[in-house]
Amino acid sequence: MPVFKASNAFRLQKLMAQKVVWEGKISYLSKVVGLDLAFVGREGVGIAALLNYPELKLIKYAVAVDEVPIPYVPGLLAFREAPLMFAAYEALNEDADLIMVDGHGVTHPRGLGIASHIGLVLDKPSIGAAKKPLYGSEEAVEGVNYVVVGGRRAAVIMEGSKGKRIYLSIGHKVGIDEIVRLAPTFFRGHSLPEPTYVADRISKEVRRKVAEGVGR
DNA sequence: GCGACAG
């Protein structure tokens, strides 16, 4: 069997990055899907959580569990985590108006963080929600903190509860101004935006059940 | 070459 080759992944990212759309507005927003992954040893637990908007209440969720053979390599996160996220999204069997992914979008060394990777493949508007910076320089404009990449504003830095900084980046087909407009509406008293928070909570909850099933 | 490095 072929093994994961970082050099090939790099080439693919550069090609895919050219297809990513940094602009766009969400004309109709009702279904938001949060994607996240948890681990139990080598087993990955992918979660696709559907929330309504603007209430941000969990409507339903889908799970995908499988072995994750790709190692974690900074910058190549999508190759490790996206497969199970696609599987979970597929199992959800819903058409999302917007997808929020744990991690960065275009604020990535080659312009293709996991949020952009997933938005591009599913051809859906997507936004990345990360807890730590990865790429780009900070710049404050009119009271808003941005992350600039190649001269273009690529992410907005939000302050979750207890002052925690969260990086909301362009994933695909959502412009920076649209993210600035929507950003505040995604927070509900947690450090993370609600779609990501809910998906993360569920992933850890399901992870525990999977861990028990593994031990026998 | 050295250090940094989403989850």
Place this chain on the structure above:
DNA sequence: ATCTTGTCGC
């Protein structure tokens, strides 16, 4: 991401 108890604070 995950390994991990109690503990400080809203």
